[in-house]
Amino acid sequence: MKLTVNGVEHEIESAPLTPLLYVLREELGITSPKVGCQQGGCGSCTILVSGEPRRACLLAVAAVDGSEITTLEGLGTAEALSPIQTAFHQHYAAQCGFCTSGMVMAAHAYLENGGGTGRESIQEALAGHVCRCTGYVKILDAVSAAAGGEVASNQRWLPQPGEEAPVEVPGAPA
Amino acid sequence: MPTAVETGAEVLLPTSEDEAVAAFGDGAGVTVLAGGTIVVPEMTYGYLKPQRVLMLAQAGLDGIARGGSRTTIGAMTSVADLTDLPSPLGLCAANVADLEIRAQATVGGNLCAPQGRDAPRGDLQAAFLALDAQVRSVGAGGERTEPVETFLADRDGRLILDVSFEEPAAGAFARLDRPHTHDYSALTVCAARTADGTVRVAVAGVEGPAVRLPSAEAKADDPAAAGVAAVSDATFADDALASAWYRERTLPVLVRRVLTQLQEAA
Numbered sequence: 001m002k003l004t005v006n007g008v009e010h011e012i013e014s015a016p017l018t019p020l021l022y023v024l025r026e027e028l029g030i031t032s033p034k035v036g037c038q039q040g041g042c043g044s045c046t047i048l049v050s051g052e053p054r055r056a057c058l059l060a061v062a063a064v065d066g067s068e069i070t071t072l073e074g075l076g077t078a079e080a081l082s083p084i085q086t087a088f089h090q091h092y093a094a095q096c097g098f099c100t101s102g103m104v105m106a107a108h109a110y111l112e113n114g115g116g117t118g119r120e121s122i123q124e125a126l127a128g129h130v131c132r133c134t135g136y137v138k139i140l141d142a143v144s145a146a147a148g149g150e151v152a153s154n155q156r157w158l159p160q161p162g163e164e165a166p167v168e169v170p171g172a173p174a
Numbered sequence: 175m176p177t178a179v180e181t182g183a184e185v186l187l188p189t190s191e192d193e194a195v196a197a198f199g200d201g202a203g204v205t206v207l208a209g210g211t212i213v214v215p216e217m218t219y220g221y222l223k224p225q226r227v228l229m230l231a232q233a234g235l236d237g238i239a240r241g242g243s244r245t246t247i248g249a250m251t252s253v254a255d256l257t258d259l260p261s262p263l264g265l266c267a268a269n270v271a272d273l274e275i276r277a278q279a280t281v282g283g284n285l286c287a288p289q290g291r292d293a294p295r296g297d298l299q300a301a302f303l304a305l306d307a308q309v310r311s312v313g314a315g316g317e318r319t320e321p322v323e324t325f326l327a328d329r330d331g332r333l334i335l336d337v338s339f340e341e342p343a344a345g346a347f348a349r350l351d352r353p354h355t356h357d358y359s360a361l362t363v364c365a366a367r368t369a370d371g372t373v374r375v376a377v378a379g380v381e382g383p384a385v386r387l388p389s390a391e392a393k394a395d396d397p398a399a400a401g402v403a404a405v406s407d408a409t410f411a412d413d414a415l416a417s418a419w420y421r422e423r424t425l426p427v428l429v430r431r432v433l434t435q436l437q438e439a440a
Contacts, residue, residue: 015182016185016187016229017183017185017207017214017217017227019214019218038215038218038219039215039218039219040211040215040271040274040275043272043274046274052277053273053274053277054274054277054278055211055274055275055278057214057215057218058209058210058211058214058215058275058278059210059214059278060207060210060214060229060231062185062187062229062231063207063210063229063231064231106274124273125273127272127273128271128272128273128274128275
C-alpha cells in the first residue's frame with residue numbers, strides 16, 4: 001500500500017485493517033493526529049483525505065490506499081504558519097492543545113471549501129470536535145477571523161535569537 | 175486503553191459489484207466493512223475479531239439515481255450525500271452525527287447496524303420505513319428485493335446492494351435533541367404520505383431495529399391520539415442516552431409533531 005502524506009509518498013507496511021491513525025503515528029512518526037476516543041467522537045485525530053476532513057481512527061488504511069493525506073504538519077511551518085494557524089495563535093484558540101490539531105484541520109477544510117464568517121456555519125463545521133478546556137469561544141473567533149480574511153498568512157511569530165516574543169493582544173487599546 | 179489492533183484477518187478488496195457479491199457468497203464468517211464508522215472502533219476496542227473482512231471501499235455500489243419518481247441509493251452512498259433529498263430522508267440524514275462521520279458512514283451500514291452497547295443505531299431506518307423502501311440484497315439463496323421492514327427483521331447474512339423508494343407526496347421528521355453530535359439520537363420519528371394518501375410512521379431509537387407504528391398510522395388524521403396510540407407499537411430501549419421511561423413519554427410528542435407537519439404540508 002502507498003500513502004502520500006503531506007506531499008511525501010510512503011510505502012506502507014502496516015496490516016490493511018490498521019486504522020490510519022496508528023499508521024501515521026506509529027509507522028510514519030507523524031504525531032499531530034491525537035489518539036483520543038478512538039471511536040470517532042472527539043475529533044482530535046482529524047486529518048484530510050484528498051482535502052476533506054476525516055477521522056483517522058475510523059479509516060482502515062487499506063480503504064485509503066493511494067490517497068493524498070494532509071496532517072497539521074503539512075499546513076505550515078513554525079516560521080510560516082497557514083492563515084488558520086495564525087488565526088488560532090492570534091486569538092488564543094489553543095489551551096492544552098490536545099484538540100487543536102483536529103480543530104485546525106477541520107477549520108482549514110472549512111475555509112478551503114469557502115466557509116464564511118457566520119457563527120452557525122462554523123459551529124456546524126466543528127460540531128464533531130470536543131475541546132475539554134471548553135475554549136470554544138476563542139476557537140470560533142479564530143475561524144471567523146480567518147474566514148473574514150483578517151489574518152495574514154506567513155506571519156512570523158517565533159522570536160529570533162536575542163528578541164523578546166511579541167506580545168499582541170487582539171482588541172486591546174493601543 | 176486500546177492502542178493498536180491485531181489485524182491478522184483475511185481482507186477481501188473487491189473492485190466491482192460482481193466481485194463484492196462473489197466474495198460475500200452466503201455471508202458465512204464474513205464481516206463487511208463499508209464506511210468503517212462502527213466496525214473499525216469495534217475492532218480497535220477488541221469487541222470484534224473478524225476472520226474475513228469484506229472491504230467495500232473500492233467496490234463501487236455508491237451513488238443516487240433518480241428516475242421518474244423513484245430514487246435508488248447504492249449501499250455505499252455516504253449519509254452526507256442524502257442530506258439534500260426530500261424529507262424525511264434528507265433531514266434525518268442531516269441529523270446523523272457530524273459532517274466528518276456523515277461523509278464516511280454509509281446507507282448500507284446504517285441499515286445493517288446492530289444495536290450498540292450504549293445506544294441504539296440506525297436513525298435512517300425510520301426514514302426508509304416511512305418511505306416503504308425496498309432493499310435489494312444478496313446472500314444465501316441469492317439476490318432478493320424486499321420491503322425494508324422484512325429486511326430489518328431478518329438481515330443477518332445479507333449484503334445490501336441498494337435501497338429504493340417512491341418519492342413521497344409529503345414527509346416529516348422529528349427527533350429528541352442530542353446532547354452532543356456524536357451521540358445517536360435517543361428517538362427519531364419519521365413519517366411520509368404517498369400520493370394515494372397512505373401514511374406511514376416509524377421510529378428509531380427503540381429496542382432493536384427501527385419499527386413502524388401501525389397504531390399511529392391508523393389514527394394519522396388525529397395527531398394527538400395517534401401519538402398516544404403509538405406507545406403500544408414500540409419496545410423502548412433503556413440505555414445511556416435515555417431511559418425507557420423517558421422515551422415512552424417522548425414518543426407521543428414526536429409522533430404528534432410529524433403528523434401535524436404532514437397535515438400542514440397538505
